[in-house]
Amino acid sequence: MKFFIDTANLEQIREAQAMGVLDGVTTNPSLMAKEGITGANSILKHYVEICEIVDGDVSAEVIAVDFEGMVREGNALSSLHSQIVVKIPMTEEGVKALKYFSDAGIKTNCTLVFSVGQALLAAKAGATYVSPFIGRLDDVSTDGLDLIEDIRLVYDNFAFETEILAASVRNTMHIVNCAKIGADVMTGPLSAIKGLLKHPLTDIGLDKFLADYKKGN
Ligand code: G3P
Numbered sequence: 001m002k003f004f005i006d007t008a009n010l011e012q013i014r015e016a017q018a019m020g021v022l023d024g025v026t027t028n029p030s031l032m033a034k035e036g037i038t039g040a041n042s043i044l045k046h047y048v049e050i051c052e053i054v055d056g057d058v059s060a061e062v063i064a065v066d067f068e069g070m071v072r073e074g075n076a077l078s079s080l081h082s083q084i085v086v087k088i089p090m091t092e093e094g095v096k097a098l099k100y101f102s103d104a105g106i107k108t109n110c111t112l113v114f115s116v117g118q119a120l121l122a123a124k125a126g127a128t129y130v131s132p133f134i135g136r137l138d139d140v141s142t143d144g145l146d147l148i149e150d151i152r153l154v155y156d157n158f159a160f161e162t163e164i165l166a167a168s169v170r171n172t173m174h175i176v177n178c179a180k181i182g183a184d185v186m187t188g189p190l191s192a193i194k195g196l197l198k199h200p201l202t203d204i205g206l207d208k209f210l211a212d213y214k215k216g217n
Helices: 010-019 029-034 040-053 067-080 092-103 116-124 134-139 144-158 172-181 190-195 200-215
Strands: 002-006 024-026 057-061 084-089 108-113 129-132 163-166 185-188
Touching: 002 010, 002 190, 010 040, 010 190, 024 185, 040 057, 040 067, 057 108, 067 084, 067 092, 084 092, 092 108, 092 116, 108 116, 116 129, 116 144, 129 144, 134 144, 134 172, 144 163, 144 172, 172 185, 172 190
Parallel strands: 002 024, 002 185, 024 057, 057 084, 084 108, 108 129, 129 163, 163 185
Antiparallel strands: none
16 A cells, blocks of 8 residues: 655655655645645645655646646646656546546546546546545545545456555544455555554553563663
8 A cells, every 4th residue: 555645844754755655645635725835836846845855746736627728737747757656636627638638648537526527537537647536525524435445446456457545545544444354555644654654552561671671770
């Protein structure tokens, strides 16, 4: 299972990269704005900085909502750095753009996916990644993990190569459950990734080992 971090915060990206478990980064316009990165030039520069920190795929989202605009922006994003994956919203124009980039050999991430039907369309259009937003489904009393399970079933039925990228992951148990279901990738905050480290018996056990070592020295 690949681990992506869902942030535009360079310090957190560096910290996750330093742990040695990071496979990529996802961003979106809201995450950029949260870091105070505004304006096309600053945003493009920020993507390059992120690519220079991590080894893996970095999703960069188009702002255009029409096919021609998506193609223009996606090509510009893709030419910024070899690690850029063009992130495209799940709309009719977006599906056309996914197919265009798939035919051109450019990696894509289909975002804002909330149903199996949408995931099926993204796979048919050749998306590299599909991003079901599980946290936002949980927010409206619908189990986001059920969607991951259903997409896994459909993709396995037909051996689609599109990778399921569980997005809008909010906590550590989301990560664990996505792993159990077989999501190919998860993208979440650093806090959720670091939550995987924690167990009180580990802390108690380590304290005891260190105390016993000191007794003998
Ligand atoms: O990966 C998608 C993500 O950025 C959305 O997360 O927490 O705003 O639903 P959230």
